Amino acid sequence: MPDIVQDRFDAIVVGTGITGGWAAKELCEGGLKTLVLDRGRMVEHIRDYPTVNMDPWDLPNNNELSREDKKNHHKQLRLGWAPKEDNKHFYVNDLQHPYQETKRFDWIRGYHVGGRSITWGRQSYRWSDLDFEANLKEGIAVDWPVRYADLAPWYDKVEQYIGVSGEKLGLAHLPDGQFQPPMGLTCPEIALKTAMSEKFDDQRILTIGRVAHITDNTSVPEGRNPCQYRNRCWRGCPFGGYFSSITSTLPAAERTGNMTLRPNSIVYEVIYDDQTKKATGVRVIDSETHQKLEFYAKVVFLCASAMASVGILLQSRTPRFPEGLGNEFDQVGRNIMDHHYQLGATASVEGYLDKFYKGRRPNGFYIPRFVNLDDKTRKRDYLRGFGYQGGASRVNWKVSVAEMQYGEALKEKILTPGPWEIGVSGFGEMLPYHDNRVTLSLSEKDQWGLPQLDFDVEFKENEYKMREDIIRQIVLMYEAAGFKNIQPYENDTGPGLGIHEMGGARMGWDPRTSVVNQNNQMHAVPNVYITDGAFMTSASCVNPSLTYMAFTARAASHAVEQFNKGIFS
Structure with missing residues (x-):
């Protein structure tokens, strides 16, 4: 069936998650008629939270998945703590959405409007120049073309809008933000904080997490x-207490009257014009009808999530870019990173x-x-x-099951919290390695006839040390701190389980060694912006979502300015 030509827009945003929502909001508020596409089903705030008010006894199998569901989510279950019966609908069916692993890669996904902004951990930390300058100082990969000062006002904008609670610390390597009141610490947490400050002299600090939750009753967004x-x-x-795109940025975009939202739309290619050397739109497969469509716009934002955006670039082949859009120097799909975790320790207090x-x-x-901050904290290995x-x-009443009590004693035991x-x-930083890459499978395709992604990514010596x-x-x-029964652990894991996959279209000064410039524009196709994790040049060790949002707001502002100047016409 021939492609069907659809309406023209000022801008197209691919993806509706953390970054897609911000791109939609900023572009629409900037006056651009914007088409927002998501490959998954529609999810509406409150209406599509089917388990939101269920208690533990309302959920079958003690909230564990059935055998059939475990087969359907066999790669998503590598997480260990999710998916469960109460949120399985926010994780992909691995049998329906397969991918290949030359080396193990745990790709955790949610295909629906809102994406992983519905299920993210909400931890929100700023980068510092310690992060932005590390590659240059250590001779690793390529230098970031931005510094903290470039991003600080955009961090302010994002934090004030989404609501981030936290405590100011005055640390140069973890800059303070625009915080709502912090949540409280428990007694053992305070004890650990005190022991760290008294018994270590290397800047060890414990604080409450900086989290995208509204805690100020006097400052509540619409x-x-x-x-x-x-x-x-x-x-x-259902309260919108934490930030997600479907409670915050997408409704803001919709209120402008400039947004057209289309779910069930699998973007598989950016359309490129060899004459104008610009993108003119995207090609889409309707996930329900398998019908192919084309949508046209003057600006395209790829916010599909890092690996999905990389896949779109690799599939966008033209005579000028036979190996994928912007891939003339073999940079698309390389330098894949994640944070390594699934290790730590438990203890009794x-x-x-x-x-x-x-x-x-x-x-x-x-x-x-608190390591590798200066000469005093330098690690040599x-x-x-x-x-x-x-x-x-505190451990709950289940500890009483083994107590062999009954009657009044059992009732008292159940009502008494455990120890x-x-x-x-x-969460450790993973270095960007040139040979850690994702490619298109040469043999395996998905149900829509598109090539599956094939991951060849691994931790190396620096990560294991x-x-x-x-x-x-x-x-x-x-x-x-005097804690007892200390149990270190390190689970079997690979890249991906941090759910912070990034890289593949990194930012840099030189088009020969990077894919996007300091404004998140593709060097080779400047009316295409990439603002999800694909543009990341290094990984830091903090959760990246706040940084993605700040870069997206900054890039969208730049795009609106360029659009209004007629540069994309």
């Missing part, structure tokens, strides 16, 4: 409400049995990076650094 401390965020929040907490805090504590995320809480436990996971230190240092901190 259509949202403060966090209710239910800790059911992975099901979707004695005492504090007269203390408890109110609500279910949807957050944990954070220990910022690996580069970069890591942070920790964790939490301490305190603490757990911590490390760092992982050893991540475990070593948290054990030392637990011991300093």
Whole structure:
């Protein structure tokens, strides 16, 4: 069937997640008629949260997946803690959406409007010049063409809009932001914080996580409400207490009257005009009808998620770009990164049995990076650094099951919270390696006839050396705090499980060694912007979503300015 030519727009945004929502909002508010495409089904705030008010006893199989669902989610289940019965609908069916692994890569995805902004961990941290300058100073990969000062006002804009709660620390390597009131720490967390400050002299600090939840009742964005401390965020929040694109940025775009949203639209190619040397639109397959369509616009934003955007570029082949759009120097699909985690330690905490907490805090504590900051904290066997995320809480009544009690004694035991436990996971930076790459499979296709992605990505010596230190240092901190029954752990894992996959179309000064410039425009096709994780030149060790959003807002502002000057005409 021949392609069907559809309407023309000023801009097209591919993807509706963390970055797609921001691109849509900024472009629409800038006056551009914008088509927003998502390959997945429509999800509407509140209406499409089917398990949002269910209690544990309402969920079958103790919230575990059935055998059939486990087969359907066999790669998503590598996470360990998700998907569950209460949120399986926000994770892809792996049998319907396969990919290839030359080396193991745990690609965790959600194909629906809102994407992973519905299920993300909401941890929101700024980068610093320690991150932006590391490649240059260490001679790794290529230099970032931006510095913290370029991004700081955009961090301000994003934080003020989405609502980020947290504590100001005054750390140069973890800049403070525009914070709403911080959530509280539990007693064992305060004990660990005190022990760290008293027994270590290398800038070890514990703080409450900086998280995209509204905590200020006097400052509530339109259509949202403060966090209710239910800790059911992975099901979707009916109150809009945490940031997601379907509660925040997409409704803002819709209010302008400039947005057209089309779900079930698989973008597989950017249309390129060899005469004008510009993109003219995108080619789409309707996921339900398999019908092919074309949509035209003067500006295209790729926000499909890092690996999906890379796949679109690789499939966009023309006489000028026979190996994929912007891939004339073999840079598209290379330098794939993630954060390595799935390692840390648990421990028992004695005492504090007269203390408890109110609500279910949807957050944990954070220990910022304290290695390789300066000569004093320099590690000689690996580069970069890591942070920790964790939490301490009381064990619930289930411990009484083994007590062999009955009657009044059993009732009292069930109503008494158990002892305190603490757990911590490390998030370490992964270096950008040229041979860590994703390509199009030469033989395997999906149900729409598109080539599957094939991952050839691995951790290397620097990551494994760092992982050893991540475990070593948290054990030392637990011991300093006097915690008991310390149990280090390191799960079988590979890149991808951090769910922070990035790279593949990195930012840089030189078109021969990078794909996009300092404004997130493709060097070779400047009316195509890439603002999801694909543009990342290095990974830092903090959660990247806040940085993605800040870069997206900045790039969209640049695109509106260029559009209004007629540069894309």
